[in-house]
Amino acid sequence: MKSLYELPAFVVSRKIKEQEITAEEYISIIIERIKKVDDKINSFISHNFESALIRSRAIDKKIKEGINTGLLAGIPVGIKDNISVKGLKNTCASRMLAEYVSPYNATVVSKIEEQGGIIIGKLNMDEFGMGTTSEYSSHGPVRNPWNLDYVAGGSSGGSAAAVASSQIPLSLGSDTGGSIRCPSSFCSVIGIKPTYGSVSRNGLISYSNSLEQIGPIARTIYDLVPLLNTISGDDPKDNTTVHKKYEYQTNNVDNILKKKYRIGVLNELIDDSETEVGKNTRKKVKQLENYGCEVEDTRIPLSNYALASYYVIATAEASSNLSRYDNLRYGYEGSPEGYEWNSYFSESRSKFGDEVKLRILLGSYVLSAGYYGKYYAKAQKIRSMIKREFDILFNKYDILLLPTMPVLPFKLGEKTLQPIEHYNLDVYTILANLAGIPAISIPGGLSEKGFPIGVQLIANAFNEQKLIDAGVLLENVDGFETWIPKI
């Protein structure tokens, strides 16, 4: 018989609500599992076990008393360490914030708790979300559960690896240029970057405000949807959120097939990928075609310019967002007492890791008065042109299909010294961030050597339902929720 930690959250939650098991038992098993496994993976930066147990008992009590407990009753959720949880350390995997404890909850965290979800701990990542491998962390790199010598992907590497290794059923990541989808692909879990403005960013520590969104990661689409429903919605604490109805469904296959989705396949991008990635992606195309979806090859002509546009905008915003860290009022151990301001400031700024420093420098450069037009303004122009290209494509197609990552997971340390090569890894994921549209990474199979391959689906703004429908189809044909690394 399967252990509780292996089961999907929606199954366990039903058992808890029907009082077959208690939330406390479940949380205890999860804690045990984390303690046993995470030494190898390094997906958690900090734990919240004690208050998680207290909360689980409160939920059990509510259930006994017949009080409604919500969509996520008794379910542990891991939170990326750049999303604020009141009373917990919020390091962003940076020495700069080593001792920073958030005095407030991010809106998404409050919403999870309102639905009976239990915050189990904070997850490892690239420092401030800057990276594609989760190696740039003050807490050490996250290891891929499928092979511990390999990267888990990033920057939400902890969020994906903890779910993939069956430590927790659900986590939140953040996605600025693929940070949810990349590790989801590398670890064989599902991760979705929602439409910009559909999930509140209040409490998410900004890397690049105009690009990023918080999103859920799960092993099965049936777990992903309740968490997505929980966190979606406009928020008076985030002026960039959009008021809409966000009620996503996991429809049954027959109903989905009636919708006759038209799928545009980004053929060139598939061809440009590693052979095994391309092969598996085409297999997915075939599967959807067999379901009766209309499939057609198409392209995004401007995708070549996307990477440059992305890195200009992201680093520009980052250079400004990160300027507030000076350890004057919060940050790490150390006090400005006795220092002259400028010297204290430069000392504190040395606490950033090299990759963060690099991006701050890049961003400062592209924003300087003489270069604004040459870089930042041009990048924004490209961005709006790419948006327009997507608009045109979505007149024809419901969903666009491409690989999540152009490559298979690689060894730790293999690409950290080559920034350009490193940045190039993001080329397929940044498209959705630039356009503000939703994109999902779905497990697409394993390579010959047993490394996960993810397939990426993109839909028009606020069309998450189409991505979820496609996820249901692929999960049903593949049963990928059963592909679990042995650990």
Add this chain to the structure above:
Amino acid sequence: MNNIKKMGPELKIGLEIHCQLTNLQTKLFCDCLSNYRNSPPNENTCPICLGLPGTLPLLNKRAVEFASMICMAFNCNIPEEISFYRKNYFYPDLPKNYQTTQYNSYELSSIGYEGSIEFVGDSKSKTDASKDSKQRGRIRIARVQLEEDPGKITYEEDKSAANNYSLIDYNRAGVSLVEIVTEPDFSSPIAVRGFLNEIVNLFEYLGVTDPSLEGSVRCDVNVSVGGGKKVEIKNISSFKEVEKSIYYEITRQKTLIMHEIDVKPETRHWDEKRKVTIAARSKEEEEEYRYFPEPDIPRIILGGKFVSRVKTLMPELPIERLQRYIEVYKITEHTAKILVNDKRISDFFEESLRYHKSPIEISNWIVNELLTKINEKDRQGLTDHNTRGLDILSVSPSQVAEIAKLVEVKALNRTIAREIFDKSIETGTSPLKIIENLEIEKISDEASIIKIIQDILISQPQLPEQSRNNPNVINYVLGLIMKETRGRVNPQIALKLIKQMIESN
């Protein structure tokens, strides 16, 4: 049209005025109070205005309204949509190390642009009013922008190098600030001073700020002499100092020019103690603010609907009020300006009119009697800094209205009226009460006068008969009445009644 031809090198002065929107309930981007002045240090703060990681600015829509009202008062254009920019620089009083503001170099972002304001003008120079108004009548406004105020640093010593510590208070951080940038349209320090006084008055009319609060209205200045480079003066604490700093800067620049030394375009600080300007920024710290659009605040679409709604919120402006006083109330321009140039006095006037609608009479009482009295008190140094004008006297609009009414309707003798008014504003007692006590009210009601005449006719019944042959009898009776009442009876009414009663007898 500005037609400035003056002796000596041409002088150009422009202003950057900062006005805190103190009448807003909350700060520009969070729910902390706008009124930070009564809180212990760092208590009027929250995660948003402290710029804690993950917090987002939440735009105060009322602030946009208030700023638009200022734009309208300055006849600025209000664009269809506005946006915010980040101005990045490191300073300990800036919680995020950037200021959220507006910036027009890359696009039209600010709430107002290209305005101009005609101003009321100083009433003191009435001898030369025409010349005066031509010279200082209209100032062009480059732009009006909405931004956040930083926190406040308190240094141990004035010289920063000598400091062992400095204290930061973030209570002010995030308070709404409107920056108004004028074109260099001023040609004298006096004109600047006059303009600033009117601007403060205008803010009071608009109800957006309380200028009596310390630091609620601040001003930077730029000065250029003889078409030379522009020098900016910052760090000026009061309007008096603004005037002094300009005088100093003019002399400094003229001296440089005389010695054929180039005036450098630079920012200088006003040293209030030594009364000199000091170069503030060296070249290596040249301004590089890395402006870019604030991603956390979506563009705000204003449009015609918004503009017309704000129009309905606009109060009567000083210049409009001046016009009304002159045209409708027929008050002299001189008197009208005195009233209008202090909103509280003007409001006092309007309130008085509600008790007795006689604008000319009431305005004269206010300007000639009340303000003279206040000025006397001012000279005697009886006012401390915070009590202004009307507060030092216990005077209410109804008192002024009453005295005006007594003079006009009941023909109270002006000299006596003045005495009564003085007493009234010293004590706060109503003029009517004072008269009752003094029994010097003019007797105007016919019944009382008839009663007196009847008494006289009873004691001297021959009078009607005599009057047929002698017209002087009537005056004789009037004399008796005056004697009886110590001159308090209205003679016109008395004469009329005497005639009537003698004839009917």
